[in-house]
Amino acid sequence: MDVDPPNYDNVTINDSDVHSIVLSYLVHNCYRETVESFAAGTGMNQPADYLEDIEKRKKIFQCALEGNALKAIELTEQLAPDLLESNKDLHFDLLSLHFVELVRSKKCNEALEFAQTKLTPFGKVQKYVEKLEDFMALLAYEEPEKSPMFHLLSLEHRQQVVDSLNRAILAHAKLPSHTAMERLIQQTTVVRQLLNQDHAKDGHPPFALKDFLNG
Amino acid sequence: MGGVEDDEPASKRVKLACGELKGNPNGSLLSEPSVGSSRDLMARLLQSEDDEEVIGSKGVIKKVEFVQIIVKALYSLGYKKSGAHLEEESGIPLHSSAVNMFMNQILDGNWGGSVVTLRSIGLKDESTIKSASFLILEQKFFELLDAEKVMDALKTLRTEIAPLCASSNQLRELSSNLVSLSQGPSAGSSNQANLRAKSRPKLLQELQELLPPTVMVPERRLEQLVEQALTLQRDACVFHNSLDREMSLYTDHKCGRDQIPSKTLQILEAHSDEVWFLKFSHNGKYLASSSNDRSAIIWEVSANGEVSLKHKLSGHHKPVSSVSWSSDDHKLLTCGVEESVRCWDVASGECLHVYEKAGVGLVSCGWSPDGKWIFSGVNDRSISVWGLDGKEIECWKGQRTLRISDLEITSDGKEIMSISKETAILILDREAKSERVIEEDQTITSFSLSRDNRYLLVNLVGQEIHLWNIDGDINLVAKYKGHKRTRFVIKSCFGGSEQAFIASGSEDSQVYIWHRGSGELIGTLPGHSGSVNCVSWNPVNPHMLASASDDGTIRIWGLNSHLQQQKKQQQVHSNGGSIAAACNGRT
Numbered sequence: 143m144d145v146d147p148p149n150y151d152n153v154t155i156n157d158s159d160v161h162s163i164v165l166s167y168l169v170h171n172c173y174r175e176t177v178e179s180f181a182a183g184t185g186m187n188q189p190a191d192y193l194e195d196i197e198k199r200k201k202i203f204q205c206a207l208e209g210n211a212l213k214a215i216e217l218t219e220q221l222a223p224d225l226l227e228s229n230k231d232l233h234f235d236l237l238s239l240h241f242v243e244l245v246r247s248k249k250c251n252e253a254l255e256f257a258q259t260k261l262t263p264f265g266k267v268q269k270y271v272e273k274l275e276d277f278m279a280l281l282a283y284e285e286p287e288k289s290p291m292f293h294l295l296s297l298e299h300r301q302q303v304v305d306s307l308n309r310a311i312l313a314h315a316k317l318p319s320h321t322a323m324e325r326l327i328q329q330t331t332v333v334r335q336l337l338n339q340d341h342a343k344d345g346h347p348p349f350a351l352k353d354f355l356n357g
Numbered sequence: 358m359g360g361v362e363d364d365e366p367a368s369k370r371v372k373l374a375c376g377e378l379k380g381n382p383n384g385s386l387l388s389e390p391s392v393g394s395s396r397d398l399m400a401r402l403l404q405s406e407d408d409e410e411v412i413g414s415k416g417v418i419k420k421v422e423f424v425q426i427i428v429k430a431l432y433s434l435g436y437k438k439s440g441a442h443l444e445e446e447s448g449i450p451l452h453s454s455a456v457n458m459f460m461n462q463i464l465d466g467n468w469g470g471s472v473v474t475l476r477s478i479g480l481k482d483e484s485t486i487k488s489a490s491f492l493i494l495e496q497k498f499f500e501l502l503d504a505e506k507v508m509d510a511l512k513t514l515r516t517e518i519a520p521l522c523a524s525s526n527q528l529r530e531l532s533s534n535l536v537s538l539s540q541g542p543s544a545g546s547s548n549q550a551n552l553r554a555k556s557r558p559k560l561l562q563e564l565q566e567l568l569p570p571t572v573m574v575p576e577r578r579l580e581q582l583v584e585q586a587l588t589l590q591r592d593a594c595v596f597h598n599s600l601d602r603e604m605s606l607y608t609d610h611k612c613g614r615d616q617i618p619s620k621t622l623q624i625l626e627a628h629s630d631e632v633w634f635l636k637f638s639h640n641g642k643y644l645a646s647s648s649n650d651r652s653a654i655i656w657e658v659s660a661n662g663e664v665s666l667k668h669k670l671s672g673h674h675k676p677v678s679s680v681s682w683s684s685d686d687h688k689l690l691t692c693g694v695e696e697s698v699r700c701w702d703v704a705s706g707e708c709l710h711v712y713e714k715a716g717v718g719l720v721s722c723g724w725s726p727d728g729k730w731i732f733s734g735v736n737d738r739s740i741s742v743w744g745l746d747g748k749e750i751e752c753w754k755g756q757r758t759l760r761i762s763d764l765e766i767t768s769d770g771k772e773i774m775s776i777s778k779e780t781a782i783l784i785l786d787r788e789a790k791s792e793r794v795i796e797e798d799q800t801i802t803s804f805s806l807s808r809d810n811r812y813l814l815v816n817l818v819g820q821e822i823h824l825w826n827i828d829g830d831i832n833l834v835a836k837y838k839g840h841k842r843t844r845f846v847i848k849s850c851f852g853g854s855e856q857a858f859i860a861s862g863s864e865d866s867q868v869y870i871w872h873r874g875s876g877e878l879i880g881t882l883p884g885h886s887g888s889v890n891c892v893s894w895n896p897v898n899p900h901m902l903a904s905a906s907d908d909g910t911i912r913i914w915g916l917n918s919h920l921q922q923q924k925k926q927q928q929v930h931s932n933g934g935s936i937a938a939a940c941n942g943r944t
Contacts, residue, residue, distance in 0.1 A: 250515070251508050258536045265536075278536060279529040282514050290525045 161186060167323045170312070172200035195221070199311055206304045207297075209246075211239035218307070222314045229310055234264050235303045238277055242295055245280050254281060327351065424449045430579040453478070456573060463561050468497040478572055487521060489567055492560065494518045495531070499554035502534060511535060595872040595879060598853045598899050614879070617858070617870060618902040618914040621884050622923060625911040627654055627666050632905035634679045634848070634891045638686040641897025643667070643703065645689055646911055647677035653691040655703060656911075662901060664913050668706030672699055679763070683724045692722040695736050695760070700745075712743050721764035721775070732766060734758035734775055740785075757783060761846060765806040765813075774813065776801050782815065784827060795825055803848045808856055808896070814849055818842070822849050822861060824873070837861070839878045840869040845888055845907075852894020852902065860902060862889030868904050868914065884912055 161184045168177045174196045181187070198221050206214040215236050218225060226233040237260050244253035257278065264270040276291055283289040293299055309319035334349035410420040424443070428451045431440035444450050452460070455478050462471035472490050480486050494517050501510035514531060522528050534553060555563075565573045587604050591597055596612040604610050630650035637644050637658075644656040644664060651674065657667040673693035681690040688709070689701045695718030700710040712731060713719065719741075721734035730750065731743045740758055742751040758764070762776040770787070777783035779800045784793040797817060804815040811828035820842050824835040840847070840863035849861030851873070858879075859871045868889055870880035887907030895901035902914040 250511060254507065254511055254535055262536045274536070275529055275533045278532040279525070280532075281511060281535065282519050282528045282532040284515050284519065 163322045163326070166318065166321045169196060169317075170308070170321045172196050172203065174200065195315065199308065202311070203304050203308065206236070206239060206307065207300055209239065209243040209300070211236050211243065214239075214307075218311065222311055225310060225314050230264070230267075230270075232303075232306055232310055234261070234270060234273065235306065237261060238273070238294075239300060239303060241277055242280070242299075245286055246295060250281055421449055425451055425574050426579045426582075429574045429576070433576060452573065455479070460561060463493070463564065464557050466497075466500065466557065468493055478568075480568065480572065482569075485567060485569070489564055491518070491521050491527075492563060492567065494521065496554055496557070496560050498531060499534070503552050503554050507535060592874070595875055595877055597857065615917055616900070617853075617880050618900055618916055619880055619882055620915060620917050620920040621882075621912050622662070622915040622919060623664055623913040625656065625664060625666075625913065626909065627669065628652070628909050628911075630676075630909060631887070631907040632890065632909060632911055633676065635903055635905040635911060636680055636682065636893045637895045637897075637903065638682045638703075639684065639896060640686050641895045641901075643682075643686065644893070644903055644911075645680040645682065645691075646905055647680050647691055648909075649676040651676055651693070653677045653680055653689070653701075655689065655701075655706065658895070658901075662898070662913075662915065662919065664903075668701075668703075670699075670701050670706060670708070672708050672711075673697070679721060681723050681764075683728050684726050684768075685728065688724075688728070690722040690724060690731060692719055692733070694718070695720055698722045698731065698733050700731070710745070710747055712747060714741060714749070720760055721758065721762055723764040723766045723773075725766060726768050726770045732764060732773060734762055734764050736760050740764075740773065740775065753785065757785070761802075763803050763805065763848075765804070767806070767810040768808075769810070772810075774804070774806065776804070782813065793827070793831060795827070795831055797823065802842070802846045805848065805850050807851050812851075814851060814859060816842070816847055816849055816861070822859065824859070835873070835876050837871045837876060837878075839871075839881075840867075841865040845890065847889070848891040850892055850894055852892075852896075852899070854899040858894070860892045860894055862892050862904060862906075864888045866906065866908075868892055868902070870902075882914060885910070 161180075165177065165180060165186065168180060174193055177196065178193065198217065202214050202217045202221070205211070205217065215226065215233075218236075226236070241253055241256055241261065244250075244256060257274075261274055261277070265274055277294065280286045280289060280291050280294060286292065286295060313319045331349060331351060338348055412418050412420050412423060424447050428440050428443050428449075431437075431443060432451070440451070450457075455474060459471055459474045459478060462468075462474060471493055475486055475489055475493075480489075494513065498510050498513050498518060501507075501513060514528075514535070518531065519528060562576070565575065570578075583606065587606075587610065590610040591604065594610055594612050596614055596616050597610070598612065598616040625646075628646065628648040628650050630648055632646055632648045635644060635646035642658050644658060645653060646656065647653040651671070653670040653673075654666060655668045655670065656664050658664050670689075670691060673691065673696060675693040675696040677691050678694045679692050681692075683689070687703055689703055690698055691701065692698050697711050697713035698719050699708050700712070701707065702709050712733065714735060718736045719733045720736050723732045724730075725732065729745060731745070733741050733743070734757070735741055738756050738758060739752050739754045741749055741753075743749050756777050758775040758777060759779070763774075765774045766772070773785045773787065775783055775785075777794070780797045782795040782797075782801060782804060784795070786792070795813065795815070797815065799821075800818040802816045802818060804813050806813055811826060812834070813825045813827055815823045815825060817823065820838065820840065822837040822840075823833055824837070826832050826834050837849075837859055840861050842864055845864060847862045847864065849859060852858050852860050857873050859873050861869045861871075863869055866883065866885040866887060866889060868880075868882040868885075869878065870882070871878050882904075885904065885906040885908050887909075889904050889906045891905045893903050895903070900916050900919070904912050904914065906912070
């Protein structure tokens with residue numbers, strides 16, 4: 143089977159659909175100024191408080207990524223009051239970001255106290271106990287970067303937590319927690335892989351988004 | 358080296374001479390010379406190096422070790438003064454001074470000091486030093502936590518324990534103790550129940566177990582050695598058949614024959630024909646016998662060992678070849694030869710159920726250990742399984758059993774055994790559905806299973822009894838000979854204390870008893886006037902044996918001492934008293 147069949151060209155694409163896809167991506171990732179100019183340039187209407195919300199979300203992530211988890215929590219409470227209440231996992235993850243910050247700045251005694259007061263109340267549920275033990279183990283090392291738990295200190299970990307927070311806030315505001323763009327790409331990849339499986343003997347390489355983008 | 362010895366006062370040498378071991382488990386006596394030949398002692402001592410001085414006739418006991426375990430024993434018995442005195446007098450300290458310092462430091466909580474001392478004790482193994490240091494620092498950590506000094510504990514964890522740790526799991530566990538997850542009021546309350554640190558003496562004990570015995574003598578070593586010797590003596594004692602556990606240290610343990618049942622205490626005459634089979638119940642309170650007279654009898658064994666008739670079970674139309682007790686001894690199965698199997702209630706003597714199969718006859722019977730199923734061999738060579746209600750649940754066809762065969766089931770219900778061919782016994786695993794076979798070179802007439810399910814005793818036509826191990830690999834362990842068998846099926850059994858004996862019937866009208874371990878024939882009991890078909894040893898009373906004979910009687914055998922007691926009692930009763938019908942003093 144031909145990988146790029148000619149009947150692609152028979153599929154029409156609506157401009158406004160494309161605009162929505164791009165916009166949803168920009169909104170999701172808080173590119174407020176870009177959203178404004180894009181909306182203006184394509185003639186789309188955006189409600190005013192929409193942009194405010196984006197700004198607020200942006201602030202929250204920046205705080206969290208920098209390591210100021212407590213401020214991030216405060217802002218989240220303001221924007222979406224009962225979000226953290228109903229999302230214990232997220233709450234725990236955010237608090238532990240602060241803990242990790244303290245450990246990184248070698249403020250071990252403070253970290254211990256913080257853990258005792260803020261994190262142990264989660265300990266009533268078994269799954270948090272294990273997570274808690276992971277974090278507590280960091281305290282035992284003079285050089286936590288060299289411990290088996292070093293990934294907890296990394297930027298990737300913070301990014302992950304921030305991502306979850308973003309999705310939660312969006313969901314809370316009844317907005318889609320995954321952008322249309324994401325979903326479309328995911329769908330395409332899966333479909334292409336299935337097709338390739340069926341026709342593997344035809345010698346086509348497996349689908350890779352990078353290659354596709356590079357033409 | 359004479360140097361050290363010359364300084365000791367003469368009296369000390371004499372003391373040693375008297376105090377040496379006077380015997381050893383192998384029975385050969387040390388012929389210990391009298392006081393005057395302390396020269397000999399001196400010579401022996403001179404032969405060896407300082408630390409390598411040996412005592413004892415075989416020269417394998419190192420003096421220093423010997424004295425040290427005695428000192429240790431004195432201390433653990435609580436005789437501190439004596440212990441210290443012996444250390445001083447013998448010049449042999451229990452522990453080196455470094456070890457003493459170490460022990461004190463542990464008990465005082467001087468952790469840093471103890472870790473340092475650890476290095477000077479003379480341990481060669483680096484990993485032992487590491488493990489011991491870890492134990493000590495772990496104790497420090499927990500004691501700090503218990504004293505609510507959490508920050509100090511944290512410091513200890515980071516700076517002292519973490520560098521030692523090979524395993525991140527250990528660190529993880531320890532650090533999780535830094536915060537308390539309990540809901541109770543943790544602020545300021547560390548009562549006894551919440552203490553995480555173990556006691557210091559316990560820590561010392563754990564360290565002792567970790568360190569090699571050359572550094573710290575293990576606890577109770579002397580007791581262990583003595584117990585080893587006693588166990589060896591008891592195992593070697595061929596007549597050992599008593600329930601009591603006392604053994605004396607003064608002489609080697611050796612029982613006399615008087616512990617083996619050898620005299621007839623009772624003759625039971627309720628059957629009217631040959632008695633083919635009998636078996637004691639599991640709790641030793643009942644005896645069941647079956648006979649050619651088509652009946653079975655349940656006898657009751659009283660607390661003083663007297664046996665009396667409880668129920669006569671009639672109903673079979675054929676001679677009854679065997680019986681089987683349920684695990685709880687509430688029910689009894691009886692098997693009529695190539696007929697049916699009947700289930701009886703022991704308390705009332707009532708027949709609860711008759712199991713039969715159309716067109717075939719049943720030849721053997723057995724209970725499942727949980728009492729829910731009944732097994733039976735059938736004369737078409739199969740084995741059937743019934744529920745209590747009489748419904749047949751399973752049937753293993755094929756060459757599973759013979760017309761004349763015993764049926765045994767292990768006490769966990771997993772395996773069933775029967776004679777499947779003339780020269781083979783089949784062991785069927787019910788769950789795995791697999792089979793094992795014991796192959797003999799002669800025809801098998803009967804067999805029985807030991808209480809621990811590990812051995813089978815097999816009677817053969819050629820007048821031998823073979824003992825097979827069936828736990829794991831099947832192999833022949835022992836053979837017993839001496840009894841007579843030419844025409845009839847004779848049964849044998851395990852018995853006595855720890856099932857250390859084998860008993861069998863014989864066609865020469867005697868009961869034969871062998872010591873299981875050594876194979877030695879230790880008793881032949883005359884008295885019956887016909888072939889002895891079956892014997893059963895009371896599982897609860899190792900001094901009681903029962904035998905069934907073609908002369909129509911059952912004899913109860915006991916110890917000679919019991920017989921003397923009986924005779925005395927009878928003399929008291931004979932003046933107008935009535936004696937239980939089955940009881941007479943003739944042997």
